[in-house]
Amino acid sequence: MHTLIPFTADTCRQLVAKREGETKIGQTLHCYEGKAPLGEHLAKAKADGVRFVILGIGEDIGPRANLGRGGAVDAFEAVMAQFCNFQSNQFLDGSLCLVLGQIATQDLQLPADATTQTLRDNVEKLDQRVIDIVTAIIAAELEPIVIGGGHNNAYGLLMATKAATKRPVAAVNLDPHSDFRPREGRHSGNGFSYAAASGALAHYHVLGMHELKNSQQTLEQLAAFGGKWHTFQSIWVRQELTLKQAISDIVIDLNASGLPVAIELDLDAIINMPSSASTSAGIPLIDALFYVNQVARNTNACYLHLAEGAPSCHPAGIEAGRRETGQSISELIYSYIQGRTAQHPLG
Template sequence: MENLILYTSSDLAKITNHRSGEIKFGEKMLTVPKNVNASSFLQECEAKYVLFGIPEDIGVRANLGRPGTHSAWESMLKSIANIQHNRFCKGNRILILGQLDVAKEMKKADEYDYQILENRLELSKLVVKIDKEVTHIICSIVKAGKIPIIIGGGHNNAYGNIKGTALAKGKSINAINFDAHSDFRILEGRHSGNGFSYAYEEGFLKKYFIFGLHESYTSKSVLDMIKKIDFRVKYNTYDSMKISMEKSFAEEMYVAMNHIKSDFFGLEIDLDALPNVASSAMTISGFSVEEVRHFIHYFGKSQNAAYLHICEGAPDLAEPKNSHLVGKLIAYLVTDFIKANYIEV
């Protein structure tokens, strides 16, 4: 884990607002102690959930999206550190491992104009480098018997999450993606729009369900591709549940669960699916915050839930006075997952 920047107890103390008579998550969450091997500590620590950040937006740029997703990790940390530690959810269930060191890649990415095709191909090469590091770290966390909670970054990181988990489990895994987009586009070089198709093509992704596709933003070629492999890749649309009302949200969650529940699965949440949340492909029409929270609770309850990935949030794209709200939203989603998934031993 040489490309991992460990989060320290002093880092945590700086962002925790202490208040008399209260106990905050920042006072209870674990960090890797100084001079202790991170891999060894992963094996030994009491925390079941491991927070890991990927502060990049290179995959987003390679996909012609708006940069800004690199800022979600830091924003989320400031929010989760100040959640109340109580009987509903306890901070010591979480180890803050740290963030991937992508400083060199981000600096290199600034040299490229992502509007130019040749430059996007160079960005894709940087994404491949990040893929390798994400795969290694996720594999290490899962092998240690922990559940990674990954905060992106772009949705390109789904590839490393899936591959790392599959390698640790010794078999391909399933995934469900709460998203306005399929991210199952052609294999044209790595970017945020094809993490799942690459994982599928390489045998790490077995079954895949896309929950809430926006009909107006899904190409005919992607729909045709999915139709050919619909025994393994299925979807529903936002429009069918919330506009024409042909399907119900609750029933569709049941359908999706039946598709993926037989094996370990990754739980992928793209904040582009929520209206007016600052993100790389911000929308004005989508599911509510309450619906995504319920979604995470529903799928998080399964003991086959192998990881949670929350991505595409971009606090840097929010209005300055409210830029903290993206981090606060992510902190809600993280604790919703833990509350649903955690079992007292």
């Protein structure tokens, strides 16, 4: 498939630092050589015991189309360099994972002087690629773990989930921004409002929404849709409720919907994380890990989306950014997998 750049066994081997007496995840996970048709390969992976499919979408056209900064293009490579060198052991068997590769975006990337309209047109083209590939993954009864790229890709993921399951989706998003901005052309700030308008999103809860980073118009649109939120200030600043209580309330709502559940996380939410809109007033990584783990464990989760990681935006340079985003996103992936394989009630 020309819209997918496969993560081959040879690519994986080059990343793994072998050590005698140890088995790394990169030595046990499944790869995609790109030779068999995608659907056929996914069916075989499912038969071979794969449950999770890791997919990259390296692009910053969505954030730039939202008048933001670029950089969210190479998180996937940074993550694979870390994730493949985790230990495959009694806590995580790497053979549960297929690393499919990355959706091709090079032909959609545009120069710095590109017009906003051209960027938004290309986001629409990317949407269709995301929908096609993710629909195939979910239709094969596998769970995508998607490493972005901008949060614009939430739209394609929600549309794909609806296409594969024939049902609308209930989503929870840990994010200072609701991404429910007006439908003014596709970009990273309106993936959820477009999905709601299309009927793909039926229930939406924003966790950690910053009270001063969402316009009144956006808040009113979200409220009119029936969206709910817990703000960053209510939990981490004023401490009106605990994170555990907020997540418990969210889980009850998600399960009451009876719908497939999407777990969304914008890396912008995490304090000083290299991302498209990094913040000094964010949440600790450990709280993000708890969020992912608990929602994965206690709901009918169908995918995890980790958006906006941007190694090049680290103040100490891209190599420091690759280490931080690679390690952090790898931990988030493990938190999701561990939650999905544990599946016991919130306690």
